[in-house]
Amino acid sequence: MKDFKDKITEIETEIIAITGGDVEDYNEWAENANNRSRVESLLKQRCELLNDMYQCTAENLERFSQINNHLTDLTTQAYDRISDVDYFVDNYMIEYENEDRDLESWIRFIYQGEESVLKLDDDEYYGSNFVLIIKVLTELYIAKCQENIIYARIDKHNPDDGRSWIDKPLLNWKDILNKIIICYAVHDLTSHKAYSVPDLLRLNSFVCESTITFQSITQQNGTRFGPDKKTRTPHIKL
Numbered sequence: 233m234k235d236f237k238d239k240i241t242e243i244e245t246e247i248i249a250i251t252g253g254d255v256e257d258y259n260e261w262a263e264n265a266n267n268r269s270r271v272e273s274l275l276k277q278r279c280e281l282l283n284d285m286y287q288c289t290a291e292n293l294e295r296f297s298q299i300n301n302h303l304t305d306l307t308t309q310a311y312d313r314i315s316d317v318d319y320f321v322d323n324y325m326i327e328y329e330n331e332d333r334d335l336e337s338w339i340r341f342i343y344q345g346e347e348s349v350l351k352l353d354d355d356e357y358y359g360s361n362f363v364l365i366i367k368v369l370t371e372l373y374i375a376k377c378q379e380n381i382i383y384a385r386i387d388k389h390n391p392d393d394g395r396s397w398i399d400k401p402l403l404n405w406k407d408i409l410n411k412i413i414i415c416y417a418v419h420d421l422t423s424h425k426a427y428s429v430p431d432l433l434r435l436n437s438f439v440c441e442s443t444i445t446f447q448s449i450t451q452q453n454g455t456r457f458g459p460d461k462k463t464r465t466p467h468i469k470l
Contacts (some may be wrong), residue, residue, distance in 0.1 A: 237359035262375035275426040282428035283401045303417035310384045312339035337384035337442040343370040346438035391416035
């Protein structure tokens, strides 16, 4: 495994040369498209190496189950929240038939300092600077407007419908994970983004946020347009 660790160190050194090594404040590296492209390529290489090193031990399986359950619960909360609010908003909208409403929820991992990344017993085994690289991952997906791991609307179906979202790289451990219904949020992080499974197990700061938007569009004489003509209006956090 020394060759894997040496390669991870080499990749992360190149990443940090672009992103900087500040673990507290957000850096501006991701505002540059060339930086984003190069760093994302390096992060994907690192992700593959860490997944190759990952061992699905009893302790890691327990932690995987814990974060999977937590993200499943957050997803249910995101969808239930907008469904519940929509029920009460119906009464309000009776008096404002020419207005439109929009209900949204999302779940994101947020980096709030070193406490957002768990320190685990096998940190040394991987040889990765998990805190800094997970911060870099967060900055990358914010810059790409891909920070949502769940995005819920009143007209969207909850993807956690009983199926298990097992896909690469989790298929490598399908015989061990077959009793776990893997939620979509875990699938998004490990299949659509460059978070390795060891990264996933260390993520420790998630936000579930919902907004409701009311809007009406009017002409100078006060005439209202119908709700099909939409524009962006300020959100009210629930």
